[in-house]
Amino acid sequence: QVQLVESGGGLVQPGGSLRLSCAASGVIFRILDMGWYRRAPGKQRELVATVTRDGRTNYADSVKGRFTISRDNAKNTVYLQMNSLKPEDTAVYYCFAGSMSLKGEIDGIWGQGTQLTVSS
Numbered sequence: 001q002v003q004l005v006e007s008g009g010g011l012v013q014p015g016g017s018l019r020l021s022c023a024a025s026g027v028i029f030r031i032l033d034m035g036w037y038r039r040a041p042g043k044q045r046e047l048v049a050t051v052t053r054d055g056r057t058n059y060a061d062s063v064k065g066r067f068t069i070s071r072d073n074a075k076n077t078v079y080l081q082m083n084s085l086k087p088e089d090t091a092v093y094y095c096f097a098g099s100m101s102l103k104g105e106i107d108g109i110w111g112q113g114t115q116l117t118v119s120s
Helices: none
Strands: 002-007 010-012 018-026 030-039 046-051 057-059 067-072 077-082 091-100 106-110 114-118
Touching: 002 091, 002 106, 018 030, 018 091, 018 114, 030 067, 030 077, 046 067, 046 077, 057 067, 077 091
Parallel strands: 010 114
Antiparallel strands: 002 018, 018 077, 030 046, 030 091, 046 057, 067 077, 091 106, 091 114
16 A cells, blocks of 8 residues: 655745655555645645656646646655745645556555645
8 A cells, every 4th residue: 555645834924935745655666647736725625736757747827936846756755845825825735646556556645635824
């Protein structure tokens, strides 16, 4: 089984920066796409950013130019660098990864979530 453990959330002032990390552990054959989603209070979960194994990225329009997703395949870890944070970025951020087994089966794995609060 593969688990995802997120870290790096917290309280930050508007305009500030923060980096989230998410590491996959367990019995890993290959981690495919990785990404971050978020759920703000009273809203549905939404895509923030994704990155393929070969480094291609995709961002929600609301975070383009402010957030940067990256990954370290050797460490099975994905990062989300968040700059110029706004109060509307306040949400629980969830890490996601596609995990392929030796048999070629693919599972979607979710982290437990980490809270980001942007407030003065």
